[in-house]
Amino acid sequence: MATTPIDVLTLRRGCAHCTLQQLCLPAGIGREELERLDEIVKRKRPVEVGERLFRQGDGMDSVFVARDGAFKTVLVSEDGEEQVIGFHLPGELIGLDALGSGEHRCEAVALTRANVCEVPFDDLSGVAARIPGLQRQLMRVIGQSVGRDQDHREILVRRQASERIALFLHGLSERFEKIGQAADRLRLPMSREDIARFLGLALETVSRGFTRLQEDGVIAVHGRKVEILDMDELQRLAHGAEGDAPPKKGARSG
């Protein structure tokens, strides 16, 4: 437990044997093309908590994908305040924010120790140009990234803290499920403060929100471990339903 030894085999094996295959760039790409992709993908030593993949102003040399662990992307304003603009789970591309300008507008910070794949963007574009499937995958992944940004905005326009929090947890749950983890037993990789800066709320408000959800029997909280007890209700709350009349009492059927 104390040490997570680097799985050298996994490192060598490449995309073809990665558990994220179906979620990451390689999804739906043929065997040969996969090998070409493998050639340009760099697998790096584990990244430690707090390490950065890139900083604001860096050129967009590579895009990154975590095979495990988690990252946050943050915007640091002139006065040093940190604004969290996204969280990244395994299989979700990191670093596309520089697509427009060629320069990163944010920085990517590791929330946990993580193993990441680095894909040099020039090479990727080159390979993608010759592999229609990869080109399509790239667009798909970019689209997903834009979609997550939209989700974030949909969270932020909500005026009630409870809605934002419910929306956040529900969205995270969906994403965990997508990468093969339990949707109802989340181990949050980020602090309450990170969540607060992501939701545009005070840290204490987030904490209280969690407590409230627990009191209402929607979730169970143990620090960063969150168990979702009533997914339907969580979703209801995420869409403006007040604490008024949850169709409880032997809930989901009638």
Place this chain on the structure above:
Amino acid sequence: MATTPIDVLTLRRGCAHCTLQQLCLPAGIGREELERLDEIVKRKRPVEVGERLFRQGDGMDSVFVARDGAFKTVLVSEDGEEQVIGFHLPGELIGLDALGSGEHRCEAVALTRANVCEVPFDDLSGVAARIPGLQRQLMRVIGQSVGRDQDHREILVRRQASERIALFLHGLSERFEKIGQAADRLRLPMSREDIARFLGLALETVSRGFTRLQEDGVIAVHGRKVEILDMDELQRLAHGAEGDAPPKKGARSG
């Protein structure tokens, strides 16, 4: 004043003579290429207030650019609530939200009568593939679009209504200036309600915010006409400065 006759000449002339030339897709494209672009650009009859360019779920057939007038893009949730996710001034591409999925996630509504150019996306991709300059322009414009989304998020994470409003006005001012209109005399094309739904605030809060800014001598408000009297102060307010110690007193010089 009562009638704005359709300028047939302008309609015929095409991109080469459009006043938006340097801001729109054609910027920096050679004469011949411009003609090829012209061939695929459709110029439509004026769009009336409230008309939609596309709706949620529509396929991304075209992208649009207003030559004059203004649009909003809105997200309509299941329960019929409207969320404003963007405003579009002349020269700003509309309809890129569908890039990822191929389907529009939002709908584009005319805020004023407007003349728009429609660019069929398939054709555009085709032409762009053969014109490196256009390809680059397209990326630039997409990047700008993503940038405006980021700006919106940066507005929404602000916790003070006054900051959001200041940020909104300041950003709008910059964009007006970019299209050759006075930066300090804005004719807002959108209602207070639209602004509220864009900023994630109650309509009344927006109104009060405007009034407050007027009382503080930062702007002058006459309905939808807003004059910016102290741009520096507006910018200061946009970045968390309280009403504490504005370096006022014979303001702008010292």
Place this chain on the structure above:
DNA sequence: CGTGATGTTGAATAATATCAAAATTCGTGG
């Protein structure tokens, strides 16, 4: 078993939403 970081809780304060009404603007037609 301390110790610093992280998370929770409480009380007072400040900000915003909500409900209601008045004022203004704008388009339209006389």
Place this chain on the structure above:
DNA sequence: CCACGAATTTTGATATTATTCAACATCACG
């Protein structure tokens, strides 16, 4: 040019909600 009505905007009073400052609890880790 003026008057009218509908829609928009502003303003007021009040209730809700979130923030802030502070203390306390808990967790992770050495």
